Amino acid sequence: MYIIAAILGFSLLIIVHELGHFIMAKVNGIKVEEFSIGMGPEVFSHKGKETQYSLRLFPIGGYVKMLGEEEAIEDERSFSSKSPLRRISVILAGATMNILFALVIFTVFFFNRGFSTQTVSKVVENSPAFEAGLQAGDTILKIDGSKVFTPSDVSIGIQLSKGDNVNLLVDRNGEKKELSITPKLVEDNGSQIYQIGFYYSAVEKPTIGESIKATFNETISLVGQTYKSLKLLVTGKLNFKTDVGGPVTIIKISGQAAKNGIYTLAYFLAFISINLAVFNLLPFPALDGGWTVILLIELITRRKVPDKIVGAVNYVGFMILIGFMIVVTLKDIIFPVKL
Structure with missing residues (x-):
């Protein structure tokens, strides 16, 4: 039941992404030949006025097929006939919809x-934070020079330190202070994590304005964390076996989130939606970012740019992405991430 909810939720993110491309294609007068959710054999299809709407067997992707997308066609309603700016607006609409969602x-x-x-609500006595002079009421502004938008920015910075000193810039009654703290490795629910020993303040009943502000902070934080994770992966600083998860892991975590209630599942889907947007905007062939370049x-x-060059570049990029997806999926099965 929970896995089904997770799969449906993941499919929703794909629908949202492809809907962005679809809407902007229509806005720009481009003929959409097919709107497909999922990949593989067709399970259901419906022919609209000019668009074929289809549902395919595997909920791992989707696409919008536009007239003149793959090759130049002399037709005023083809994708290829539109100006670069109009085509860019269509390409970027998918990631934009994921972010709006x-x-x-x-x-x-x-x-x-x-x-x-x-803002710190309490410092644990005799903890690294206590010894370094962190106090209740301090607001953490930066960690190791990076601006802090959410508490998770601090938590991730502490974990990435691997026990080395972290430098915090805090605001204490309008005065900025720098603190150097050495995280301590502790056991937490069967896992070893680094902590410095303090608790955050919480806003339990926020206004809509406070909620919107927190939303933008959360989004900025997640975008930064996603790019940082990709950088760590590319530079080999992430453990591929334990720190990287693919479709199987996403579905498992989504199912776990669904068990914890609709709000937890919704938050996780929003988190994945941001990751999907950032990944798609990477300047890599076959991705939206590559098309934009x-x-x-x-x-x-x-x-x-000649169609042959575009086709060849996108084909190579697509094959690399498929290969990476297969490797990550196999890794999910052979070395599953512990939840």
């Missing part, structure tokens, strides 16, 4: 459940 979910979540702030080249040079 997350903003709405986060706002509803925070308004109903409240949120933690970067090609169109920016056309916009700057005022010359169309």
